[in-house]
Amino acid sequence: MTYTQLPDEMPTELQDALERHDLRDVQHLLGRRRPHVIADDLARMDAGDAVVAFRLLDKDQAIEVFEELDPVDQQAILMGLRDSAFRELVEDLDPDDRVRMLREAPAKVVRRVLAGLSARERQVTAALLGYPEGSVGRYMTPEVVSLDLAMTVRQGLDRVRLRGADAETVYTLPVVDSGRRLTGVVTLRELVLSSPDDDVVDHVVTGAPRAQAADPAEDASRLMRETNALALPVVDSEERLVGLLTIDDAVEVIEEADTEDVARQSGTAPWLGHYMAATVWQLARYRVVWLLLLLLAATLTVTVTEAFESTLEKVTQLATFIPLLIGTGGNTGAQAATAAVRALAVGEVRISDLPAVVWRECRVGVVLGTMLASLGMVLGTLFVGAHIAVVVGVALVIICGWAATVGGTMPLLAKRLHIDPAVVSAPMVTTLVDATGLVIYFLTARAVLGI
Numbered sequence: 001m002t003y004t005q006l007p008d009e010m011p012t013e014l015q016d017a018l019e020r021h022d023l024r025d026v027q028h029l030l031g032r033r034r035p036h037v038i039a040d041d042l043a044r045m046d047a048g049d050a051v052v053a054f055r056l057l058d059k060d061q062a063i064e065v066f067e068e069l070d071p072v073d074q075q076a077i078l079m080g081l082r083d084s085a086f087r088e089l090v091e092d093l094d095p096d097d098r099v100r101m102l103r104e105a106p107a108k109v110v111r112r113v114l115a116g117l118s119a120r121e122r123q124v125t126a127a128l129l130g131y132p133e134g135s136v137g138r139y140m141t142p143e144v145v146s147l148d149l150a151m152t153v154r155q156g157l158d159r160v161r162l163r164g165a166d167a168e169t170v171y172t173l174p175v176v177d178s179g180r181r182l183t184g185v186v187t188l189r190e191l192v193l194s195s196p197d198d199d200v201v202d203h204v205v206t207g208a209p210r211a212q213a214a215d216p217a218e219d220a221s222r223l224m225r226e227t228n229a230l231a232l233p234v235v236d237s238e239e240r241l242v243g244l245l246t247i248d249d250a251v252e253v254i255e256e257a258d259t260e261d262v263a264r265q266s267g268t269a270p271w272l273g274h275y276m277a278a279t280v281w282q283l284a285r286y287r288v289v290w291l292l293l294l295l296l297a298a299t300l301t302v303t304v305t306e307a308f309e310s311t312l313e314k315v316t317q318l319a320t321f322i323p324l325l326i327g328t329g330g331n332t333g334a335q336a337a338t339a340a341v342r343a344l345a346v347g348e349v350r351i352s353d354l355p356a357v358v359w360r361e362c363r364v365g366v367v368l369g370t371m372l373a374s375l376g377m378v379l380g381t382l383f384v385g386a387h388i389a390v391v392v393g394v395a396l397v398i399i400c401g402w403a404a405t406v407g408g409t410m411p412l413l414a415k416r417l418h419i420d421p422a423v424v425s426a427p428m429v430t431t432l433v434d435a436t437g438l439v440i441y442f443l444t445a446r447a448v449l450g451i
Contacts (some may be wrong), residue, residue, distance in 0.1 A: 014041055018049045027056045035061065039068035042077070051080030062089065065390045074101045075109050087116035094168055095121070096141045096249060099128040103138065121144050136220045137213035139253060140234045140243035141168040147175045147200050149183055154196035160188065172231035174241050175204045180252060184208050210235055211240055218257045221250035257345070260420075304435050308442040311451060317384040318445055321392050322438065324376070329437035330398040330430035332368060336361050336407030337429045341421050344411055354412045358405055365404025369397035387449060395444040397438075402440065403433040 017025040030038055038057070042050040042065070054077050066074060066089060075335065088115050090098060102110050102125075114122055124142055131137025147156045156173070173191070175183045184206035194203055204278045210233045211220040224232050224247065232245040234298075256397060259354045283449035310319065345351040349357060360403060362423060380389025407429045409420035445451065 002075045003262045011047065012052070015045065015049070015052075016046075018052060023056060024053075026053055030057060030061075035064035036068045037072075038065045043069060043073045043315060047076040047080060051077055055081070055085070059092075063092050067093070071101045071103060071105070074285060075105050078113070079109065083116070086112070090116050091121060094141060095124045095128055095143065096139055096168070096246075098125050099138055100249075100252075102129065103363065108416045131213055134216050134217055136211045136217045136232075136234050136245055139217045139243070140213070140245045141249075143167045144241065144244050145170050145173055146171050146180075146241055147186065149175055149177050149201055149204075151200045151245065153191050153194045153198045153200060153203070156186075156191055156200050157196070160191075169231055169246050170245065172229070172233075172244065174233045175200060175243070180241055182210060182233055182235050182241045185233060210234070212237065217245070217253045221246055221253040221257075222345075225248045226347070235373075255351045256336070267275050304438040304442075309437070311442050311445060314447060315388070315445065315451060317388050318391070318442070321380065321388070322441070324355060325392070325395055325399060325441050326434040326437050328372060328396065329403040332365060332400045333407035333433040334427075335430040336365070336404045337411060340408045340411040344421050351412055351413070351416050354409065354416075357408050357412060361404040361408030362401055366397060366403035368404065369400030372396050372400065390439075391445045391448045394448060398440050398444065399433075399437045402436065403429075406436075407431060428436035 014026065014029050017029060019069050033041070038053075038061075042053060045053070050073070054062065054065070066077065069077065071119065079087070093101070096375070098121075102113060105113075114125065117125060128138060128140075128142065145160055145163045147159060151159070157283055160170050160173070171188050173188060175186055177183055183201075184204040185208045186200060190203045191200075209223055209227050209229060211223070213234050213236055221230055223229075224245065230247050232250070233241060234245055236242050236245045340349065340361075342381065373396040376396050377389040377393040380386075380392040386395050398450075410429060414421045
């Protein structure tokens, strides 16, 4: 099928055609769009319009579009289909895509999907759903073309031709022994370029990475990225081959993890579904909990200010620089926290690196504080005099060193306590540093000014 890339205004035209009930025009517009673009269009619509548009797609196009949708949008589409169309759609899905859709589906959706499957597909789907949430087993495809260790290259290629149509990928071919234990992998390219009479065993890469079915899917996906693997063999506890984690699913896992991390770091709960399809109330509901927690945490700043009220009464000019100091400290801590969460996510930092991270971030903060203090002292001298400028300069060095240390180490401490490091978000670090930064500022003022 040939697609034409249409301008961004097309979703509006599609919506207009639906509102006019001009189904022929809707079908014409959909026929010229690529599957991923149609999926985005459907995700922006309300469920009723999305179902109407989806039902106008031909069978092959419908499967492609459905696989591009997020699980929450897939569930909405499914619940609007008649039984025959429902059964045909779920039966044609790959098992791993089916399980992806069912991961957070309501119980009634899961029951309806399983009931609409053939006995074989139901068994495969139930087996994948039996793996722990978030594990590789939930994301792998069990439809794998594997080769026997005793095969020749010719026999191996014959098996690929025989079974390849039912497999999700044939570019990476696991090689197993007589007990179906994984020996290694061989690529289709290697087989095609080899002599047909060669033994498969002569071309097997035995040191290829693999994952246990119960391993976290995010760890396995990042391993694939590091090793540039197109597919990762998945084995059970006895090293028997059970499936493959393919690159498209690995990218999806990493995208989900990064989306969640970004949400946590910005102080909100992750949102499932398309942003443009969410109501104002839904978005507010996902954000308000964190804002309430941060509001309560921010009362620490008020408490600190009240505790040092006598100091402010003696030198009222100190209040001038409070916004500058807590803002700078908060930003420094947020930068360090973001860098630490990212380093943890990509495997550049481990929990055992905690002492090194503390020492590194402390020095980085002091260097930053020294550079900022130079400007702070100049401003302080111009506005309130040299004595206050010295307080501001010294406080900036200490606050920046403290903020960078806190921001850089809190994600690692969270990881050690089995808490998602992204939960130690930049807003949380900023709020903590604001309160402690004020304490540092007022104590520095008392020490330098002798009050």
